[in-house]
Amino acid sequence: MTVIPVSGGAFATYDVVVGRGLLAEAGARIAPIARGRTVIISDETVAAIHGATLQASLEAAGVKSEIVAVPPGEASKSFAELERLMDRLLAAGLDRKDVVVALGGGVVGDLAGLAAALYMRGIDFVQVPTTLLAQVDSSVGGKTAIDTPRGKNLVGAFHQPRLVLADIDMLGTLPDVQMRSGWGEVLKHGLICDAAYFDWLAADGAAGVTGDPAALERAVVRSVEIKSAVVGEDEKEAGRRALLNLGHTFGHAIEAELGFEEAALAHGEAVALGCCMAFRFSVERGLCEAAEAQRVEAVIAAAGLPTRLDQAGAFEADRLIALMAGDKKAEAGGITLILARRIGEAFVQKDVDVARLRAFLKTEGAA
Structure with missing residues (x-):
């Protein structure tokens, strides 16, 4: 305990x-x-x-x-x-x-x-x-x-x-879909600020997604430690706490289009997909090496989680952008994303260029 x-x-x-x-x-x-x-x-x-x-x-x-x-x-x-x-x-x-x-x-x-x-x-x-x-x-x-x-x-x-x-x-x-959904949030914590934790999740820790109790307990403890440290610094998301939303701006927009029903896509699945998209957009912006995004995608896919937009459904880029502009992190109509320089080093990017984001979403498969 x-x-x-x-x-x-x-x-x-x-x-x-x-x-x-x-x-x-x-x-x-x-x-x-x-x-x-x-x-x-x-x-x-x-x-x-x-x-x-x-x-x-x-x-x-x-x-x-x-x-x-x-x-x-x-x-x-x-x-x-x-x-x-x-x-x-x-x-x-x-x-x-x-x-x-x-x-x-x-x-x-x-x-x-x-x-x-x-x-x-x-x-x-x-x-x-x-x-x-x-x-x-x-x-x-x-x-x-x-x-x-x-x-x-x-x-x-x-x-x-x-x-x-x-x-x-x-x-x-728990049914398998809920275990995978939770694992999406577990992986997110490593991606934000703990590369060594992500390495463990990709190796021995991967047993957690299939229900291994020891791996699950270690994953829950470390994830809570990470979240508690961030929350203790920024209770009401004035700054650093926004990092916990890695994958969520993309993910929430996708969920909104699908109607928030778990039958379509569970929340953690949407977050996992959003994390992949955030890393790929970071690569497109020249902020992150392509190999980092490729590894993130491989680990997330190995956990049985979606990594590509067309795995979730058909989407329109402008509709996703409109939903992202209504996200709680948005300021004065500008879109805020959590992006990454590498695994374990996420950061807040405000005023994302909408034209560039639209072009990225189209490369992801959005109409």
């Missing part, structure tokens, strides 16, 4: 606990925070698998709980589902000393975190992420949000959790 302290700003420090068998002992860890009562927000699928274990652990620790389940899938990150959830919290009579527990993947964590941020102007919440992607990325850092038809995660708040419990054992129930 590894405990990683995360600084989430001037007034928030919390632990991310990574290990095995954590769900069964979650009650003892949550009880000092919950002080007697909590609402567990989960999705219907996860609640059926893990809900009873978490409730039994809470009950053993003297914490009353009830489960509120939402439909699985990205569509639950909506105003309608947020409104329904807020009404359930009000009906439960939670006060400011009570706690919300998010039991699920990134969708549940984002939605439950935003509900906790809004309820009575903010109550505590705990993240119990059940997917690899959520364990290495969305559960850490305090970003909460819902989607709109104009883009992903555009309505939200920064609200840090009080505790994150990343139980490696829960990853054993």
Whole structure:
């Protein structure tokens, strides 16, 4: 078991606990925070698998709980589902000393975190992420949000959790597509700032994507360490934290065109594809050696993740550019991308030349 302290700003420090068998002992860890009562927000699928274990652990620790389940899938990150959830919290009579527990993947964590941020102007919440992607990325850092038809995660708040419990054992129930999706975010962390970590992921660590528990635990720990270090420097993405969005500006635009449905392309798959595109665009700009981009593509492909735009679908360059201009990192209508000089050295590039970007997208296969 590894405990990683995360600084989430001037007034928030919390632990991310990574290990095995954590769900069964979650009650003892949550009880000092919950002080007697909590609402567990989960999705219907996860609640059926893990809900009873978490409730039994809470009950053993003297914490009353009830489960509120939402439909699985990205569509639950909506105003309608947020409104329904807020009404359930009000009906439960939670006060400011009570706690919300998010039991699920990134969708549940984002939605439950935003509900906790809004309820009575903010109550505590705990993240119990059940997917690899959520364990290495969305559960850490305090970003909460819902989607709109104009883009992903555009309505939200920064609200840090009080505790994150990343139980490696829960990853054993994941379908292959969710493991690959999470692995896309794992690889991203190495590409941003740790070439040695990426080297390990490309070699012995590659066993993690097929479910090897030891490799998964090491990957989760190192990814959380990287993210926590960046978040501690820049909680609200005023500068360095934007690096964590490597692959996301391309990826979110692709997801938006496909409708955010995991059946079309899972989030981590879109991120992996976006990382390949970011490296290739860096090569086109003369910022990065072609061999670096080729290696990134080879490692991502070996993990079963998409590397080329035509693997995701048919796209129009101008439509993708319009969506990228609406990205949260955009400033004054200018497009911001995370590019790279080499593996392990990403940087923020503002005011990207749109004509050059359009030409690049066309070489990538966009119409």
